[in-house]
Amino acid sequence: MNLLPQIVDLYVEPALSSSGDGLLVGLKLENGRIYWGDCALSLDAQSIISQIQPILGGQPLSSFQELIAQLDNFHEEVRVTRIIQSEPETSASAGTFSRRKLISGFLADDKAQAQPVEVVEKRPLPAPLRFAISQALFSAAAVESNQSLLSLLVDLYGAVAASGKISLHVEANEANMAVVRSILPAQVASLGYNTGSTNHKATLGANAERLQAHVRQVKAWIESVAPEAAPAIHLNIQGGFAELYENNEGKILGALYGLEQAVKPYALVMEN
Structure with missing residues (x-):
């Protein structure tokens, strides 16, 4: 693919979709053109977009395949609270037990302690958002290289174009x-x-x-x-x-x- 314009910015705008509120993800190029992708879910995408911006910003569209691969490898770090069950400390493990516990069954009185623990999880790019960014990238690469989406796929991935007409x-x-x-x-x-x-x-x-x-x-x-x-x-x-x-x-x-x-x-x- 010949040298194409660089990506300079990403946008997130609210939009209405058939399934409810959604998002539009915009990809701005150095020539001023903006290409859009549809995200079916209304999610807090701005923080994720801000992390993806350094990946795409300043990159030429001619690096289309590498950019898609980076989206696939992208993981967002999220802090979440998990409930961890600690090991119970029974009176038996301490070596002593009372007559009451012996009669009632001391194991029944020994319960695990639930403790909230904050952990960091790595999550992939949400699928609807990945689709929207890929859609914008794909549309931009096709138009800027003066190709149809089909011919772009053939060039990038070595796909075989249909030899006959499609009833279109x-x-x-x-x-x-x-x-x-x-x-x-x-x-x-x-x-x-x-x-x-x-x-x-x-x-x-x-x-x-x-x-x-x-x-x-x-x-x-x-x-x-x-x-x-x-x-x-x-x-x-x-x-x-x-x-x-x-x-x-x-x-x-x-x-x-x-x-x-x-x-x-x-x-x-x-x-x-």
Whole structure:
């Protein structure tokens, strides 16, 4: 892995999770970017984070594997109070016993003494917190090295990437495009586009000309970034053709034929 930015700080922020209150663990890099990991438990993590800070601080993301190993080897020292049972000192052990104890059974009267003792225990990083920090590290390493999570795993651990496509449908929206570009060649079987459920004429065009122009752009984009990929182009027009063509089947079939020609050689999947 090429030289990547250094880690400069760790954050802990409260967050809401589906199971209740949780935490967000933030990893800040020297370039100002922050990557987050989700911790499902609400625990007092600030003291632990302060101990982990010296381990991660100033380290480059290119040392990803070494940093993960250090997290695995991390142990927090915790002072706890344990109740220790001391050995009973019986009258028999002292060499004397009374007539009363002889009759009632002197052993029944001899009880171990419970004493509180403070001890130091070494505990590993709590699993939810370790997951959150690892998630932030992993996301940061993937994005900063311009790789997908899968390709990063392959590079770091010598894993074998799938040789065929995984049946994965990905929505082609602005939030997903950075990821889509990296996984398109081998993992995307269907690239989706949702036109929305209102204002169809403005969105699609009076005769679906805007939609056809869009799918031509999608086709050109696929050919430019991943010419070896062959995903289906999935259009969800949410009743758009029924509204545009007033349920005229002939016109709808004509529009579908035009779209099919526009996306060739890719397959067209329509959802209305």
